[in-house]
Amino acid sequence: MEKLLSFYCALGCMIILSCTDEKSPEDNFVPLPWDHPLIFEYGHTVDNYLSITTHMYVSNEEKAVENRPLIIAFASTEGTSDDLVYQLAPLANLYDAVVVSPQIDVFFEKGWAPYDQLIDSLIASSAVDPMKIFLSGYSSGAGSAFLKGKEFGKNRITGLLLLATGRAVGVFEDKRTWSQLPRLCQCTGTIDFTYEANKLLHDDLLLHGVEAELVEVPNYGHGDMLSKDYVEQQVECLEFLIE
Numbered sequence: 001m002e003k004l005l006s007f008y009c010a011l012g013c014m015i016i017l018s019c020t021d022e023k024s025p026e027d028n029f030v031p032l033p034w035d036h037p038l039i040f041e042y043g044h045t046v047d048n049y050l051s052i053t054t055h056m057y058v059s060n061e062e063k064a065v066e067n068r069p070l071i072i073a074f075a076s077t078e079g080t081s082d083d084l085v086y087q088l089a090p091l092a093n094l095y096d097a098v099v100v101s102p103q104i105d106v107f108f109e110k111g112w113a114p115y116d117q118l119i120d121s122l123i124a125s126s127a128v129d130p131m132k133i134f135l136s137g138y139s140s141g142a143g144s145a146f147l148k149g150k151e152f153g154k155n156r157i158t159g160l161l162l163l164a165t166g167r168a169v170g171v172f173e174d175k176r177t178w179s180q181l182p183r184l185c186q187c188t189g190t191i192d193f194t195y196e197a198n199k200l201l202h203d204d205l206l207l208h209g210v211e212a213e214l215v216e217v218p219n220y221g222h223g224d225m226l227s228k229d230y231v232e233q234q235v236e237c238l239e240f241l242i243e
Helices: 002-019 081-095 113-124 140-152 175-180 195-207 231-242
Strands: 043-049 052-058 068-074 098-102 128-138 159-163 183-189 212-217
Touching: 043 081, 043 113, 052 081, 052 113, 068 081, 068 113, 068 140, 081 098, 081 128, 081 231, 098 113, 113 128, 113 140, 128 140, 128 231, 140 159, 140 175, 140 183, 159 231, 183 195, 183 231, 195 212, 212 231
Parallel strands: 068 098, 068 128, 128 159, 159 183, 183 212
Antiparallel strands: 043 052, 052 098
């Protein structure tokens, strides 16, 4: 009799468990830390972090990958991170820098947590000089860099290099948080449709005490800014950020 009762108890438990609603994989998702050591290889490489395609570039194979300047660059929502790494490679070559560009999720379905974890992991890496951490971005990606630079603050981020950006709605409006911004340089083409917005933003930043510079690229439009042909202006921006 005792064995029979045990059998029915076990059977009842199995039935209850089988009727319990299972959570979907999405409900069970917990953001994980970087699941493998950060390995920087020379030249262009691609990695994967929490399903984020991440393009990287490391210059100068004759120099150890340690204590280097880091440029984390956000592409536009319609652009690709490999394009942005290609664009910033000449700058990396000049400064022996590491460039890392995670592909932005167009609809941000993953939220910012994976990107924040990526930035945290990069900053903590021995490959990176903690005093030379730069956020960059092109077009709407520049808005993302502005947003994250403001959030991480000047104590963690050395400077912002913003390419062809303007007043994206909701990103630049809350001036109460501008006090946290690190030094900032906007680089924009003079025939870019964002040019006037860039000038307005620059004037506003100066009025609110932000260390800011506006570097113009003569006769460049918005699409032209996604090229390797204005290294001189990018160098001018980076020099301002690290002086």
